[in-house]
Amino acid sequence: MSDFSEIVDSLENRVGQLLNKHEKLKTANAQLEEEIINLKLKQQQFEQEIEALTEKNNSLKLANSMLGSDQHKRETKLKINALVREIDQCIAQLSE
Template sequence: MTDQEKNLLINFEYKVKQIIAKHEALKQEKQQLLAKTEDLEESINQLRKENQILEQKYENLKLAKMLIVSDDESKDAKNRIQKLVREIDKCIALLNQ
């Protein structure tokens, strides 16, 4: 084997070792990225659940607000009707005199 062939073989071995080292580094990086992806997906799922809960609470608050307004409006309506009934009773009483 000549010196040139030895140098080529040494160079080839060096490049193969570099490729293997790069491959191992990329495998580790892939594992880290997969783990990070799983963590992020879990966070997304938790946030979606939290969002659903908050949306339901918001809908409940809107419904409660509508009921409160309805109760106030119904009280006002009852008060107006009672006032009208009293006025009608006064008018009837005056007509009966």
């Protein structure tokens, strides 16, 4: 009979340990999920910042080319031609 109660006590201890481990793992999992959410938010912020900086860089390149930089003369001419075409289209639409 004492062997039976020792087995039951041992099982109770093991079940208690498993429950403790389960709770610890649930807590760690919740923390990791929260960290994932925070990292995704940071990633979105960085992507937006990269996009804004890319647009700013393109604007600066365009401004530099319009100031007469030899490096970007072709790009400037193409941009000006595209703008002139857009203006011509607008004028044509207005005159209809």
